[in-house]
Amino acid sequence: MKRSVKLTSDQAERIALNMLAWLVSNDELLPIFIGATGAGQDTLRDRAGDPEFLAAMLDFLMMDDQWVMQACDAQGLAYDQVAQVRHALPGGSEMHWT
Template sequence: MTMSRDAAEKTALDCLTWLAGNDDLLPVFMGATGLSTDDLRDAATAPEFLGAVLDFVMMDDAWVIAFCDSRGLAYEVPMQARAALPGGEQVHWT
């Protein structure tokens, strides 16, 4: 199923909100990105950054499950949203 870019951005922003409320995971994300809190607010409007948020959460199945369960989403939604954002397209080598 293909997701619209607007829906993908909304999903990624929701994921960022979930991440910001996760006291255990947020410091890991901030350390991985090197962003300050102010930088995070500014970056939240960039579709490329939103894709990176989804990339980060999709690194661990437990994080995907926790996010999706908290929002009542199917587990494939983050992947579908990522595919609709810049840099998320599948690469075909042939």
């Protein structure tokens, strides 16, 4: 079983950036992300290091358990680590009741 640990903001950003790289390489999911967010290639490139953009990308991934599982499997992460990463990024500590 993969183990989860408490993350610093730098660790969270690095993991989120790896998740973004995975998303960009996913030919099936990338068009859905672009369609849902309106982010184009320029936005992906220009905002890749922006913690708020990375947080929004993780919010998108967390809309579907299968997407989370695929991304985590590709990165060797525990499934619950996406939520931990999101929590460590801007706005992650806010409560959402959706």
